Amino acid sequence: MTPVEIVAQLCAHFAAATPCDERERESIQQFLSIAPTLEAPFDEHANDTHITGSAIVVGKRGVVLHLHKRLNIWLQPGGHIESGETPAEGALREAREETGLNVRHPDNGPVLVHLDVHPGPRGHTHLDVRYIVMADDVEPAPGVDESQDVAWFAWDDAIAMADKGLAGALRVVRTYVR
Template identity: 35%
Template structure:
């Protein structure tokens, strides 16, 4: 079963709080019930992969200003049929930031989030079941700009709240701070 590796990762993930626990349970149920969970054509929702990219000193994180949603997020995107969500997170991080020397930190999932994507053009409102991995990159590599982003930058943890109040972003920030 192509979903088994992801289900194993999900079953071994330790959520940070009750909210993430609920989203983890939702994600497990979604993956178990939808063989096409990695496909964008599944209109109720689909699995996505994201990267929380930290600096070697763990004092900064890469955030990008999403052009369509006009909000700050971590790099990430659609699986487009790929059941290897870590590979998806790495690919999306490279495509959206230009960072090539990304190192995976830890053996499993860093964070799980379920969030609503608003309806746009030919796409109905749907859910993203986002599987997030902790990565590290050097801060001296230049970023690229893409049509999907308005800005990409290293953000110190103390500055994150000036860009976003997104609960999942703040949860991931707090996870890294707690590990240091």
């Protein structure tokens, strides 16, 4: 599937989605107006605005967050999509790298659950698509230089400490896994 086809699929998904809150509603509006215009939608070097992929990593203990090495806040794993990857593949790779966990998409395939548009580094804008990712009940072991810390959090604790964009995603995902 080409990047243009992937963007068309994402647009169809979000056009039919019910936003979880006002922030996601605004993010969906921005995504639908911007994403189809991007020539290289996943390439951080081609556009100041690009699509990124994140993973809401869940398991028996709750949700895994990592202490971001530059921002110094607890976030979901995620980041830029590499050449040849889909956003779902990029989210899975980033989750593995940033948590050290053996993660996987649910058995029925990638489940896209949330969208958040937010500022990235160097004046960029990230159109961040977020997927549910499953992990076994083991301790995280991130790679060197990936994350300051990684930990399992109970749902209520994770939601309480999250920024507005992540809190919305966590509330949505919690309904899927209960």
